[in-house]
Amino acid sequence: MVTIRGQSSISKDNQPLYVVDGVPVAPAIQNPAQAVDGKQTIDYGSPISDISADDIASITVLKGASAAALYGSRAGSGVILITTKSGAAKKGLGVSFNSSAVFDKAWMFPHFQHEYGSGDWTGSDNTISTGAWGPKLNTGRKLVQWNSPLDENGDPLPLDWVAYPDRVKDFFRTGHTFTNNIAVSKSTDAGNFRLSYGNLQNRGIVPNTDLKRDNLTFSGTYHLNKSIHLSTNLAYTNNRSANRPSAYTESVTMQVYKLTPNVDIHALRNYWIPGKEGLQQYNPYSTDDNPYLIAYEETNSYTRNRMTGNVQASFDIRPDLTLMLRTGLDYYALNEDQRRPFSAKRNPKGAYVLENDNFKEQNSDFLLTYKPDLKSDFKVSVAVGGNRMDQESSSNQQSTGSLTLPGIYNLSNAAAGALVNTQSFRKKRINSLYGIGEVSYHNYLFLNLTARNDWSSTLPKQNNSYFYPSVSLSAILSDMLNIRWQDLSYLKLRANWSQVGADTDPYQLYNTVPFDTDWGSVKRATISFNQKNSLLKPEIATSYEAGADASFFQDRVGFNITWYKTNNRNQIIQVPTTIASGASTMLINAGNIQNSGWEIGLNLVPVKSQSFTWKSDINFTRNVNKVIELTPAVTSYMLGSTDGSNIEYLIKEGTKMGDFYTRSWVKVKEGPYAGQALLNSNGLQQQDVDFVKIGNYNPDFMVGFNNNFRYKNLSCNFLIDWREGGAYYSYVAKSLIQDGRTTNTLRGRDAAHGGLTWTDANGTTRDDGMIMEGVIANGDGTYKPNDVIIDAATYYDNKYWKYYENETYSATYVKLKEVSLTYAFGRGVMQRIPFLSNLSLSLIGNNLYTWAAAKNGYDPEITMSLSNQRYQGVGHWTLPGTRSYGAKLSCNF
């Protein structure tokens, strides 16, 4: 997930537009799909990952809205321009081959405790429990436990009560990714082409998970004559997996992390009860699926077949006039297949889902460019273009929540009447006309003007046309004022003002009546509680940007700085209304969200000599978000919520997007105990009614630090990412504390850990007493310090389960993102291998080390990456932090 210059849209995904070889492609974001059990989610990968890295020549990030005239509304959140390799680079025939092998190893885990086993408290009789509050382990005792065999009377036999500290680590295996790519290219005077085939084979760190990809690409240019040029880029990708690991609740990660310390993971490997294969799983606790059952039987497979391509003709009508005609297509078909076996927790009778999604976007353009030679100090260029975008998608899902026979994954095996069909179609068209004009004076003063008008099918007739212009001015002062200081070689100032209009999704104008599932053989219809609006207007965003670029000391020091401010107004958002009105939301134009910030770059060459060079780049970005205006209709707008609506992402006028709120505990308001927790008479925290802000998931700033050292043929590169500020709430931390699985729940469990002696309601004397921090009301307006002793498990439950700020952590981290060491074989070696031109060998390492400010065993980046696109900052059951190491070989023939 990439967010450039902050979140500005309340209802859209704030993701940049991906443009490949001049043509926009499918949205980069695909929300993880909800699995059939309604709990796990599956990430089928973003369609942008269908492009092989070996086919990419360059990636350019356009941060501002400047490209909107060319690419339309979607460029308002920035553009990622990808240019694929062509055959033009090199004369003659060339063959290049790249091969890499990278290995992944999980290393960053929550801090699990291995001292106490299954049970509700240290003296618990119930030692077959999902709670890890039970008796102390490794004391030489034998206790009845989850896998106790039965004696002749049918009573379970006690087994050694010991810890298995490697239970989590041993589940994950070493993953690997092997990538191979071969490309042939040829360039002649008449044209050039490039053909490439790439193959990727990945084995995941979760058993039985994988990813495979095959790419075929062709790009070619042919000069029909001196003035007519034809070119094309075609790519086919087959992306598939027999099983993707799931994330979130009830995923494999959760089930492994939740094993109590007395469970030997290896004992779970045979996940069927002998004699009941396919019917009844073997699991430690009936609460949870065996993680191996999830890995091997609860599969989520998919295939995505994708074609992208464009054909382009350009005509040099006169030396100063060219016409470009192009049509580009992006099409994919995604087939998903989810299986759940009999005895799966959520689907005791198994389940099966088959889904086919199709997506097609076609962009047809013309662009007429006029560059007259004015034979003066002025240069002018004018271009007029047009675009038609057609988007069509469909989704067709058949599912059953129960099967007739186990193990037969075929829709005809659905339990009678239990097959559910859902289908949807979407269509949208935008017509656009645009113009771009550029005037320059002496090659040091530049004025750019753009204008675009869109007509969108999604808006009501009277409002479906919208216009957005931009103006940019830049001056290379060093040339203009002829500054030739010893140390300054280049100085440029630039400023830009632009607007971007935007439409909405299809079918937002009038409500329709959706069918519900059939009740037996009787038809049912429901209604939509989201009220649509036939008077919608286009959204409009206005941006200002100013900056400077400079270099000093013969380009040994480069510096650039940009300031920007964007106001996104008239957003089309669903504002919440009280359901008592008959609708829970209403679609309206409202809001003004502002993002402003700084981007600073420093490019240094501290050492430069014949044999040794050190280059260093530092990038700093800081974005500040502000909700200037919402709508008079509501005082706060909920972007979303998580964890059963106990955490809400609210925006209110004057606050920042990314703020999250929860209910805190009741506190004493005034007097000597002011601020302390006001406990109830049982000595427990009480939940307050109001939601208070506990954090914001956006960073204060980000820094990228890239270094390159080259010594003769050997070069070394490393990239460090630093994210400062922001917070995330960890559902995982909360769940692990609740069941006593992590080291931060050891205090107070027995006398050795500081537990107090007390007597419980059953009259048992125990040594796991704790006292909640806070005071108790005396009833006369005064308070006394709490002295009620409660057991450790109750203490942690009361302290953490409902009080989300106690599991909200700093998202600051510093990460060694990439390290590579490359040896390019020298001319001496190459001459001995006549057919080989370039040969290089690299050792690579990714994500080798992460330092997280919270020091709690979670990688904030991974933790936050799978969240919903519009609100982030929830740590959920994702795979553990992984280190990757490998090698890459590149050569040309």
Add this chain to the structure above:
Amino acid sequence: MMKRANILYSLLTAMTLTACTKDFDEINTNPNSPSETRPEYHLTEAVTQTAYAYAENGFARRPAALGRYITLIRNNDYELFRWTAVDWSDIYQRAMIIKTMQQEGAATGQPVYTAAGNVLMAFNIAYLTDLYGDIPYSQALQSVENGNIKPGYDKQEDVYKSLLALLKEANTQLKAGGAGLNAGADALFGGDLLKWRKLANSLRLRMLLRCSKNYASAFTEMQEILNNKTEYPIMESNADNAEVAYLGVKKDDSWAGGPLNMIDNDFLKTKASKELVDVLIARNDPRLELWIAPVSSKEGATIDQHPYVGIPHAYTNPADYNGGETHQSTLSAFFRKDKPATFKASLMVYSEVCFILAEAMQRGKITVNGSTAETMYNNGIQSSMAYYGLTDEAQKRDYYNQNTVKYNGTLEQLITQKWIAMTFKGAEGWFDFRRTGYPAFVVGPMAFQPQFPVRYAWPTSEQDVNLDNYKAAISVFGADDINTKMWYLK
């Protein structure tokens, strides 16, 4: 600069694109669902959603825990009275579906959908005000027709009077008949309008008794119904029960306790309440063995050696009670089915009508031709036994002649039997306890407050989207917390 842009703009628009937008209407017409449908589709929706949700509430939610039918030994916020607002959205959504159905009925000349809709509307809104007290009603559900997205709150007293009138009107409308309800779509009564009328009038009895403390003409209106059976038919046997069967095929047509809707662990952590089990044991009630599972092992039980052990509420480490979960009773296999035998999702059953009449007669407020409080009390118990196929078993055990069961004219005895009969049949157990104090439930030691909640707090979202009316409602109703008494409880 802007001038230049304007010139460019006029240039661009000069190249007219009118021809290119002519398909836009067609492109932007939603192909996935129609703009209008028939009322019977919404009738089935409203009836099934209402009945299933109401039954689920009475089995697995706060009304079941506070009605002392179940004890949750994990995630036991219900037990602790750590309550948040629920059911508000669902009920208004159902009400809006009902309103849509009524409009479709009116548009197609089928007033019978308006009539049946009034019964369903009254049922849903009455449940809502029973849970919350004052609620938006007279200005509610108007977002589509007049754009009112901030409906004010009505006093419960006004809502109740209005709903009672609505039910009376529905009875008249249903009598007039007209084009009948689509029998296949009517999941409640298969198009039998007489049964719809019996439900309408029986619901009036339920509501009148509920508000009788503060509604002066409650018993007069009750008597008016009972005096004229032709004009105001009421439920007279289990055949008149307002119930929707479970199909047991998909989640949304299956019983809340079956495997399709409840995972094993949640069912295992839903124990039988000690208060229910003890009362059933004390009466040798045959419903005990049908509803409750015996403990898996009596050996090692630390407190209670009985084969059926209910769990006290809001306890420390409830899973350890009586020496662990093997010595605790869960609900029986009867409730572990997607489609339980003889058990349906009930809006109201005949047994409840019997107890309502018995109570009103016992208090000397009404008379029913040919009946006494005692006969009605016995009818109430017998129809519950019959519902579960236990008529013979109850006779065999001489159930009715026990001291505890034989009619003694006390409200406690009457409400206790009603409470047993209403097990997992909606929220009557809690509502009767709230009204009468019977049976005398016990607050658990770990509960967050020493008294039983009497309502849900309004959803916090009301403060965001309907703040002025929310504040106005507090000034009329009183503090928005779970202990504020609503009009008819004052």
